[in-house]
Amino acid sequence: MKKKSSRNKTIDFTLEEGKKYADRAIEVKDPVKLETIINQTILGDTFEVVKHLPEGFVDLMIADPPYNLTKTYHGKTFKETDADEYTAYTHRWLDAVLPLLSEKGSLYICCDWQTSMLIGPVLQEKMVIQNRITWQREKGRGAKRNWKNAMEDIWFASKTDDYTFNVDAVKVRRQVLAPYKTAGQPKDWEETAQGNFRDTYPSNFWDDITIPFWSMPENTAHPTQKPEKLMAKIILASSDEDDIVFDPFLGSGTTSVTAKKLGRRYAGIEQNPLYAAWCEKRLEMADEKPDIQGYADQVFWERNTRRFQKNN
Ligand SMILES: C[S@@+](CC[C@H](N)C(=O)[O-])C[C@H]1O[C@@H](n2cnc3c(N)ncnc32)[C@H](O)[C@@H]1O
Secondary structure (H helix, E strand, C coil), X not given: CCCCCCCCCCECCCCCCCHHHXXXXXXXXXXXXXXXXXXXXXXXXXXXXXXXXXXXXXXXXXXXXXCCCCEEECCEEECCCXXXXXXXXXXXXXXXXXXXXXXXXXXXXXXXXXXXXXHHXXXXXXCEEEEEEEEEEEEEECCCCCCCEEEEEEEEEECCCCCCCCHHHHCEEEECCCCCEECCEECCCEEECCEEEEEECCCCEECXXXXXXXXXXXXXXXXXXXXXXXXXXXXHHHCCCCCEEEECCCCCCHHHHHHHHCCCEEEEEECCHHHHHHHHHHHHHHHHCCCECCEECCEEECCCCHHHCCCC
């Protein structure tokens, strides 16, 4: 067996090795009270489980469904299908989960550009679309006869126009390259011992977040894991402390782990026991190390600025 580099922090145990973590996930087969599912990982099929969950309990829902690509999730393969079938699938899961969202709740859906073309119109039928975020992932799938695909879409929608949005909690700290002064004083930026920085209001183009890689403690062997920094932006902007954040396609648990680190309550559903185990392992790690790479001193730092961050 190939020896893992000492810098490789990827969580990649087998289900046998991680049994104690897998056993922490709960199953839901009958109607349950809120207390039963709060801060839990639910192991099961979302379409079945949601039938038993309380209506309107979710303040913020983050969904990262399988994209319309053939992909194997450790044993279960999602098969690329035609546009009509993927559209029907999107209707089915949205109709299943939307009753769980509170009247003032928000929903974010992650997708690649092809899937986005199908999800957008379905979402527009059911919700008020507030925005479409473009996340520049940095790493992308190489292509010889096309542009490399290095971006994803994240749809942001709400039930009504009355929704939570904490813009001051999601400012981006950028290095100032042309430090402009008026009357000898910095204009909208700060001079510090580490350099010159400006805290800016975030746009719907996110270029400060990379996908998790092997030297990061948050990394698992999940094939499509999202970064905690990305979830942190969504959670800080669109929920308050103690709110409930829910993810119907939990994967390796990024939504729950980040919600926990940020003082929110959480719940999520995942069908694969191995991923549920990785999620529980990460939830345990969050007790000891609640930091989120790239988010420090209450701001989101642009890429390659770790040396400047005090609390990271
Ligand atoms: C794109 S991944 C989500 C990755 C996640 N955001 C993370 O950071 O790890 C989608 C996940 O949904 C799970 N999934 C797909 N269909 C499901 C269903 N019907 N019920 C429960 N989980 C499902 C897959 O096993 C997969 O882990």
